[in-house]
Amino acid sequence: xxxxxxxxxxxxxxxxxxxxxxxxxxxxxxxxxxxxxxxxxxxxxxxxxxxxxxxxxxxxxxxxxxxxxxxxxxxxxxxxxxxxxxxxxxxxxxxxxxxxxxxxxxxxxxxxxxxxxxxxxxxxxxxxxxxxxxxxxxxxxxxxxxxxxxxxxxxxxxxxxxxxxxxxxxxxxxxxxxxxxxxxxxxxxxxxxxxxxxxxxxxxxxxxxxxxxxxxxxxxxxxxxxxxxxxxxxxxxxxxxxxxxxxxxxxxxxxxxxxxxxxxxxxxxxxxxxxxxxxxxxxxxxxxxxxxxxx
Amino acid sequence: xxxxxxxxxxxxxxxxxxxxxxxxxxxxxxxxxxxxxxxxxxxxxxxxxxxxxxxxxxxxxxxxxxxxxxxxxxxxxxxxxxxxxxxxxxxxxxxxxxxxxxxxxxxxxxxxxxxxxxxxxxxxxxxxxxxxxxxxxxxxxxxxxxxxxxxxxxxxxxxxxxxxxxxxxxxxxxxxxxxxxxxxxxxxxxxxxxxxxxxxxxxxxxxxxxxxxxxxxxxxxxxxxxxxxxxxxxxxxxxxxxxxxxxxxxxxxxxxxxxxxxxxxxxxxxxxxxxxxxxxxxxxxxxxxxxxxxxxxxxxxxxxxxxxxxxxxxxxxxxxxxxxxxxxxxxxxxxxxxxxxxxxxxxxxxxxxxx
Numbered sequence: 001x002x003x004x005x006x007x008x009x010x011x012x013x014x015x016x017x018x019x020x021x022x023x024x025x026x027x028x029x030x031x032x033x034x035x036x037x038x039x040x041x042x043x044x045x046x047x048x049x050x051x052x053x054x055x056x057x058x059x060x061x062x063x064x065x066x067x068x069x070x071x072x073x074x075x076x077x078x079x080x081x082x083x084x085x086x087x088x089x090x091x092x093x094x095x096x097x098x099x100x101x102x103x104x105x106x107x108x109x110x111x112x113x114x115x116x117x118x119x120x121x122x123x124x125x126x127x128x129x130x131x132x133x134x135x136x137x138x139x140x141x142x143x144x145x146x147x148x149x150x151x152x153x154x155x156x157x158x159x160x161x162x163x164x165x166x167x168x169x170x171x172x173x174x175x176x177x178x179x180x181x182x183x184x185x186x187x188x189x190x191x192x193x194x195x196x197x198x199x200x201x202x203x204x205x206x207x208x209x210x211x212x213x214x215x216x217x218x219x220x221x222x223x224x225x226x227x228x229x230x231x232x233x234x235x236x237x238x239x240x241x242x243x244x245x246x247x248x249x250x251x252x253x254x255x256x257x258x259x260x261x262x263x264x265x266x267x268x269x270x271x272x273x274x275x276x277x278x279x280x281x282x283x284x285x286x287x288x289x290x291x292x293x294x295x
Numbered sequence: 296x297x298x299x300x301x302x303x304x305x306x307x308x309x310x311x312x313x314x315x316x317x318x319x320x321x322x323x324x325x326x327x328x329x330x331x332x333x334x335x336x337x338x339x340x341x342x343x344x345x346x347x348x349x350x351x352x353x354x355x356x357x358x359x360x361x362x363x364x365x366x367x368x369x370x371x372x373x374x375x376x377x378x379x380x381x382x383x384x385x386x387x388x389x390x391x392x393x394x395x396x397x398x399x400x401x402x403x404x405x406x407x408x409x410x411x412x413x414x415x416x417x418x419x420x421x422x423x424x425x426x427x428x429x430x431x432x433x434x435x436x437x438x439x440x441x442x443x444x445x446x447x448x449x450x451x452x453x454x455x456x457x458x459x460x461x462x463x464x465x466x467x468x469x470x471x472x473x474x475x476x477x478x479x480x481x482x483x484x485x486x487x488x489x490x491x492x493x494x495x496x497x498x499x500x501x502x503x504x505x506x507x508x509x510x511x512x513x514x515x516x517x518x519x520x521x522x523x524x525x526x527x528x529x530x531x532x533x534x535x536x537x538x539x540x541x542x543x544x545x546x547x548x549x550x551x552x553x554x555x556x557x558x559x560x561x562x563x564x565x566x567x568x569x570x571x572x573x574x575x576x577x578x579x580x581x582x583x584x585x586x587x588x589x590x591x592x593x594x595x596x597x598x599x600x601x602x603x604x605x606x607x608x609x610x611x612x613x614x615x616x617x618x619x620x621x622x623x624x625x626x627x628x629x630x631x632x633x634x635x636x637x638x639x640x641x642x643x644x645x646x647x648x649x650x
Binding site: 188190191193194195196197198199200201204208209212213 | 375384386396442443
């Protein structure tokens with residue numbers, strides 16, 4: 001009986017954690033987002049007023065403000081596009097790699113897996129900073145290009161959206177490879193041989209057999225990359241320039257520079273809803289589809 | 296009959312230092328049901344995979360119906376391969392699994408007709424809309440077979456076609472497979488480690504060991520006249536007795552008796568094979584005994600198998616297996632354990648194994 005109770009607490013403790021550090025803060029953010037802003041500390045009014053009897057002091061002004069200014073929506077759209085492009089490149093690079101790892105012999109496989117994970121052993125910040133050094137005007141890449149005579153003057157490789165995409169793809173690649181590997185590992189290689197035996201060449205075999213059976217891994221890896229990239233702050237901040245503004249940076253500025261807490265909260269809350277709702281709907285539809293198709 | 300429909304010529308294959316196949320030569324006729332029998336590691340599956348195009352041989356050629364297919368990709372070979380695991384596509388239903396190989400070159404209507412025909416042939420019409428996971432092992436085997444046969448291959452390769460089925464289903468499917476093969480007249484080459492399966496399915500079979508073909512002949516010939524000690528032991532039950540020349544006759548130290556052979560021997564010492572069903576077992580009271588080709592021994596073990604009784608009979612240093620057919624239903628006919636009996640055989644039943 002005691003053990004049963006312990007089991008229950010043990011299993012459900014992560015949920016308590018989630019409630020404590022995700023749902024409660026989320027509720028606080030929502031509360032701030034519907035508060036009226038003012039100068040002061042904290043820079044918003046209480047939502048329950050008791051001066052002249054009980055009064056609820058809420059407003060949707062902050063949401064109206066955010067959605068009426070393209071500055072905010074545009075940054076969110078930029079972040080979505082960035083996440084889409086990064087996920088696409090992670091998939092493009094990660095899929096063949098994961099497939100190769102999953103189908104190689106055990107010794108080579110373990111070495112390759114360790115190589116994928118090794119970057120995690122050093123600080124994320126350091127790795128992004130290293131890219132800054134590589135890409136800067138007198139950085140190693142430009143030095144090589146100049147010495148080879150490929151360019152006559154240093155290229156502006158840093159502080160633009162391409163540097164951001166590169167940094168993100170580099171950082172998030174393992175998050176794509178590992179779940180993909182997890183699914184491809186279980187792949188019955190006889191299926192590929194069977195497809196070839198039945199007359200399909202390599203390309204057709206890929207699209208008719210390998211790809212459809214890899215969908216769960218592709219979905220898992222893509223979500224793992226896509227969702228955090230939308231809110232990514234550090235990489236655009238370090239490698240990006242003023243050519244494109246991203247959601248994470250705008251949020252930071254609204255909060256810490258403009259000290260518009262209600263506006264920033266409204267922005268954060270809208271972002272979560274816009275991102276989470278379609279993904280939840282997608283997950284429901286997808287689980288129905290995969291149940292039907294027994295993948 | 297065209298003996299050169301499938302020609303396997305000097306095929307060798309190594310994986311690293313491991314020689315898997317050494318100089319394999321085989322000729323297989325059109326419409327033949329050919330078995331490759333061997334224990335695991337004998338190289339039989341590698342040979343089948345070379346025929347399927349999944350492995351490239353180090354040396355040698357494979358010629359199918361006059362065309363050299365050695366370097367053709369699997370998807371360009373006019374043959375099909377049935378995998379031991381069946382390798383059915385889990386994301387497709389039975390219909391689409393069957394249609395998988397013909398979708399490219401056929402119209403929707405032709406596909407429909409072809410799938411229905413093959414499903415009818417294999418009695419799986421009622422399963423067409425099922426998912427693969429909803430099928431039993433036997434049904435999966437039929438779908439795998441149908442998926443190959445729908446392509447009308449010149450040659451069908453089968454890797455352990457019955458290994459995944461339970462025993463009862465296996466004997467039923469064995470019969471169906473031979474009937475189907477004779478009806479379609481497609482050349483079948485299959486691999487198995489099960490000697491009974493090889494005997495019952497094959498028109499001819501090859502015994503493989505350590506990358507070599509030891510013998511290639513009809514099941515009857517291999518059972519009755521095996522050329523090597525290995526084959527004699529591998530196929531069926533074998534009593535192997537060492538004999539040597541002594542005076543006019545041959546003598547076995549293990550049994551302590553004389554043998555009379557109906558042919559001359561090259562060597563003075565050799566192994567002979569005596570199949571257990573060739574030995575006649577009689578009561579000790581029977582006076583019809585001779586000094587040659589017979590012995591008296593004691594029944595050590597006895598197992599009643601229905602149509603046969605198998606006795607293990609001890610004589611001197613050896614235990615000889617005897618299969619005795621149960622002619623009448625009189626239970627007294629069986630000899631009890633511990634009884635002394637006389638065993639005898641014809642000279643013609645002794646097979647000399649000259650390695």
